[in-house]
Amino acid sequence: MANTQSSQAFYSLTLEASSAPTAACTCNVIPGLKLQDQQIFEARGQRLYLHRIIENSDRTEVQVSTFLDQDVFGIVRGVSAFRIPGTSTDQLVVSSDSGRIVMLNYDAEKNVFKRIHLETFGKSGIRRTIPGQYLASDPKGRCCMLASVEKNKVVYIVNRNAEGGILISSPHEANQWASLCFAVCALDTGWEHPVFATLEVDYNDAENDPTGETYENREKQLVYYTVDLGLNHVVKSWSDTVDYTANMIFGVPGGADGPSGVLVCCEDRIYYRHDKSGSLCIPIPRRKGAGEDQHRKRCIVAGCLHLARTKHEFFFFLQTDDGDVFKLTMSMAEDDQGRPTADPEALHLKYYDTFPVAKHMLLIRKGYLYIAAENGNNKLYHVTDLADDPTVEPWNNFSSAEYGDLLPAQDYKPLYFKPRGLMYTSLAVDVPSLHPLMRTTVDNPLNEDAPQIYGIQGTGKRSKFKTIRHGLNIQEIVSSPLGNVDCSNLWSIKHRASDQYHSYLLLSSDYADKTIVLGIGDEVETMEESPFLTNRATLEAGLMGDATLVQVHARGVRSILESGTINEWPTPSHRTIVSASANERQLLLGLSSAELAFFFMGDDGVLNQLEEMPEMSGKVTALSVGQTPKGQMQAKFAVVGCDDCTIRVLSIELDSPLEPRSVQALSAVPTSLEVVEQVDPTTGVGVTYVHIGLQSGLYLRAVIDEVTGELGEVRTKFLGAKATRLFPVNASGGAAGEGESSILACSSRPWLGYNHPLSQLYTLAPLVTSPLDAARGFVSEHINGLCAIQGTNLLIFELSSLEGRLATEEIALKYTPRGMCRHPYGTTWWVAQSEGNVLSPRTKATHIANEEAKKLGNGVNGEDAKMEDGDEDGGVKIDEDGEKLTPEELTPDELERHLGLTKATGHWASCISAIDPYEAKAVTATIEFEENEAALCVAAVPFEVRNWEVFVVVGTGQHLQPGNTMVQSKGYVHVFRVTDEGRGLERVHRTEFTSPIYALHPFHGRLALGIGAELFLYDIGMKHLLRKTRGAAVPNQITSLTSQGNRLIASDVSESVTYIVYKGGDANRLIPFADDTVQRWTSSMTMLDYETVAGGDKFGNLWLVRSPEQASKESDEEGIGGYIVNERSYLGGAPYRLELRAHTFTQDIPTSIQRTALVAGGQEVLFWSGLEGTLGIMVPFVSREDVEFFSQLEGLLRSEDPPLAGRDHLMYRGYYVPVKGVVDGDLCERFLRLGFDAKQKIAGEVEREVREVERKVQEMRSRVAF
């Protein structure tokens, strides 16, 4: 890649899709399921997902399993589901950036989304006046509304025709000039005309009034739009002024279920409004607790409705911006006879529980609450109680009765409550997510087989330092030492073929030449008396026929009949058995004389030998007979590998025993062979595969032709440095369900080859554990997993899930991480963390001390003290009641993690931590920053003047106010000495600067740092840093730095990157010599080579720019006499301009980008990670033919499989700048999911076989990544 030619093209692939939810709703799309069994329709980034909640009968094991996901190549903004009366499943509606409304159905047979309607209503792209920002659908499924932030609204009416088809009307517009729309929701009107409610502000008058008076008196309106189904139009039917801070509205059930109307959520208040009844209001209770600001107002950020149709009861869950969830219920006025009317009388709030702040909160009828979290893992909670009992925690009940119709300006006594641990719910599933991913680094400090991805993720108290490895996590159940016996193989055997569980476990040691027999019962114990031979190493053991146990050792075959009779078959003289393989009926032995011996078992359980003993071309190293196919007596083929690097396929059917069928040459000696019948998921037909493990650590998989026995479709993968050994196993994710036949390949690390449950592709994934020597299936009464030999231990484990592809280790951090770096020579990491709008521990302690002092000063009659007392009373009461419900018991630290940090506007909490992710697996040292400083970046700098001693340098900003450009804040650079190999930190000094420090970089034994638009070089001094040189670098603000040799690259906050050359010696100058023509709001960048920079920007683009050759040459001329020094600035910038080499739109904001290899022995790729949790790569194409092939394929797929949401693919990838030099691998991989006909058609166009196209597409990924 060093020689990036002008035509270098890249293949862009997503390794892990974005995990940040943008929209979610519940739906019923699977026909035949109960209405209760709801699915979740979720949009994350550019993908749509359908999840199901799977639970076992006693609800102890719950899983959120994704059964469909699809890349729509568009920005999804809203999703909704509704049931058109008279249809059996829900319709899904997606609003995206395509300017079109998409209606989807779920096709359960094919497991795909089926597009029902695609209606265009506006231009594509995310624009101010093109509807799509808001999406609401009528609860009765008659129409849906899309709205834009300004002016436009469009309503589609949907109907069902006599044939069961879905009809969609032409768009009905309800546009209002100069009006801003803050929120949209659908009213529940029963079967009357559908009504949509919106929150609107008219800015027309305010804009035209130079005095500003109208602006001061601006109003927010709650507007009703009625869809008149008879007249087929939309009218604005009602509007009324609401509290100006209103941000969200929810429709209240109507018709027979409730009073209809809307809940208007404002800052600090919740109103009930409707055109047919009076308004109600209740304040949002505020948190009470040590250090809490008593005057801070909350707003509602998410909510969901639960409606019990049969009982006509409903309630809302509403979440505040702290994460506290309140249950809102309404009580109705009663008429003269005491019957409830549809006239609401009061609102009631009850503090429910605290959850992570949700983007969307979904209440699932089965009794779960799904939190699509804004930051961090999505969570599924099991709802144990709905807080219906008012006597539980009565101090957490609040009612609007005492407030009446509260005017917005009216002063009132706020409500307070004390948050606590979970009480009504319990966490059922923690769905692993990667958003927000602040930074990643691919590194391999301990020289593991493959590099790991280190990332800092999360916000606030839920921040994590993550070590991400490609692979499957295992759940270790037993790991017991076997003593000093070095076992090499093991077998788990059933006693009878009809048994459900395994009874024997044989461990064989080649070195000690013996076999250990273990019995599997409630415990796994050594069997003293067993029919097996123990003083020899076992080559193969298994159950044959109905109940014959067969043990093959070097000198013979012992078969133990059910009756207890033992038959021995001794080897012919001067020959030993070197390898053996058996299935239910057939046994094949390889002898030391290169002869093969074949046995067939009759119904009597006795082995009959074939007299013929054909000789192979070389020493037999491995052989395998296929498993007996279901319902048949014998397998068709056996495969024999010899030390002349060949494998031969032989027929082992009784009418043509040991007849050679085909030969295949290999690159190395085969060490292990397995013939396995696996289902080809695309066709659903069983196919016989031969899996081949080679001495060189390669693994191959080929298909055996059913008829001819020819081998074909060979796929290769390098697994590790050790010879590959293969073991057929049945792998199942979780305890649920029968496992599919898979292959466990043991090399320098274990790999599992299986058909991925979601993508339906054969996948090879490493298991995240130490190397295994051998592994087999293990089924007992309590365990359905695998057993393996790991060094000198016997390991029994289960695979938790086969769905995910990444295994993650986490270390908790204190605040939102902002930057990280690794010890240049060691294995510790340092993470700079800072959190805005929260109290630092020290400030909090001062606040608490002040409060205490005030309370003491005021005496017991103080208001605060009174409240505390009241609370204590309540606390006592619950003890007396002996209530069953109690909140989880949490330590203060856990409670803070659960509830979040104490918030306070304008305050910052910040620290630097040292992390040892290998041995201690914890944070080893933390130093807090004080005086309202916020750490922004960190670098490890070896200073030359200190004999290259490594110092940790942290750049901070003081009194930062993001979003407020008026405030000029100061910055500091802190220097820390490293102790204990990096595990400890010690303050050295800090240096003050005039602006916050965003970029630090070690440069030639000194520190390069950006202060505003200028670049400085500093050296370390005794009391502070010493300035060595400075130079103007970029137009606005340096946000990151990198370097190679004397060349420094500085990225600007808004104006791309600038190349700077440092002229050392006497000149001591920094000279910028090349910059960009396009404004790129660089969020991350790296030097791909000396001339090229790859970077990402805040709008979601990835780009590659390269310096012109002349500029590059000139800049490197010796000394200060060169041409570059006197070069004139061109158009107010640097003398030269960079050239754009590649560009694509990724949607996610790239926060890290790095040139690295991701797999052992793989080519280097450009790895990037995005804020929303995306991990992606850009693979440089090696050959011209590949570029042509994939561009052609991409083009064909664009027309053959156009994006689901109706966005043009080319337009999408060229969202800001036209795509250049990048082939979209995600689109190419859509080929694998196409139907047979479409595949054939495309393959025909590119003049290749379907299989070949599939192989090429898959190899593009497996060669360099996972």
Added chain:
Amino acid sequence: MADKLRTQQQLEQLQNKYIGTGHADTTKHEWTSNIQRDSYASYQGHPPLLHYMSIGMGLPTERVRMHCMERMVLPVGVAPAVED
């Protein structure tokens, strides 16, 4: 003359349909307001961008979205007084 009238009508139609279509007397205030409104609409419309800002500001995305919406009302302050 009829041509001129039609052009005028077409322009007005455009201005009605597409907010921000300028005319000969577009003031600086109108122009900048328009750009700002477009920007604020774009920040909200692109979920990653809104998320990015919310992390930077230490606020929930809903608060940042409200802030963006609110700024759209009068993004660059009140209009300067017009001299007749």
